[in-house]
Amino acid sequence: MERADAARNRARILEAAALLFAERSPQDVTMDDIAKKAGVGRGTLYRRYPDRASIAVALLDEHERDLQERLLRGEPPLGPGAPPAERLAAFYAAMVRLLEDHSHLVLGAEVGRSRFETGAYGFWRAHVRALLSAAGTPDPDALVEILLAPLAPEVYEYQRTVLGLTPEQIAQTLARLTAVLGRSQAERGQE
């Protein structure tokens, strides 16, 4: 069971980190900054969060869980009931929303390949794989990563800031990827 002071400090740390991540690029936030801002010693910080990424993951957690819930039990087309292609498009739209609202956190959380090792990524992976299977797409395993790759936070951020695309444009373009499912459905129809 967690002690009262420990709980208080956890809350402080998360709050301080959220503030710092919001005001500047996550790479420029040091563990020391977070400890200082939270009014907490280094040791206390490291006790729970061994690095920046784990803090960002903790902050993201609730938002991601919310989306996961809607994917599993929400209304169609995001939740069950709609055809796979539509659900995939809805998933993309929701992810764009998530990236847009919390891109700084996501960037802080996911440095390079570490992103593939988070629980959340595993969930997105399983979800998309299930949609591909439901659509009868061949070799879904190989396709999943490719369909998820454009959701890498660096890619999103680049499109937004450097290329100046709007979230709507990005979501709409991602929806075009559902053609990969669509065609294989059409092919099956011809058999």
Add this chain to the structure above:
Amino acid sequence: MERADAARNRARILEAAALLFAERSPQDVTMDDIAKKAGVGRGTLYRRYPDRASIAVALLDEHERDLQERLLRGEPPLGPGAPPAERLAAFYAAMVRLLEDHSHLVLGAEVGRSRFETGAYGFWRAHVRALLSAAGTPDPDALVEILLAPLAPEVYEYQRTVLGLTPEQIAQTLARLTAVLGRSQAERGQE
């Protein structure tokens, strides 16, 4: 004009870096390691290459230029002449080859978003954009990034090492993305 000792040291540095990058993960190669192995002082190293990435870029350069050449003036379907969808598939296959042969270098060169700022990336971008335009695909600018995203070295490496996919599987799956062009061509045919 470059002095003789300068040229000699540049060659030494590149050689040492290539060896080190090949034997362990690029993040674990420090600038100091490279300087030591090259038998060169820190200052000398930093004079030309301000960071690891720039060394990896230099090493990659020739391989990338080779592919660029083949894209511009090589035989179809990689070079000009073939239909856009086939050329895109050929491009994917060639990139898979490049990633396979030099993934360690690519990983060393491209840390997160810095990859978007290299000249080579700009070239891939322009090439794919041109293919999309030639196919009459609407809004090519937004689509380009999405089609290039699965070529991120982290994604490739993850598919190869963790998921155990073969280069052939990956290339083949990427080729399926050309469906995005294909369908829009079909739609145009119906007009």
Add this chain to the structure above:
DNA sequence: CAGATAAGTGGACACTGTGTCCACATCATA
């Protein structure tokens, strides 16, 4: 309510890697 004990705290410390700086060496030119 004290005393015991486990859990948690904070900041000093050692360490590693970065990038700069400049006295000195080396090369190309006359």
Add this chain to the structure above:
DNA sequence: TATGATGTGGACACAGTGTCCACTTATCTG
């Protein structure tokens, strides 16, 4: 071979990381 420009190397200052441990604080127990 003298000379200035160019290049060299390693010492240095610095920033960030992660560990460690003497101390504090909360919770449990009689």
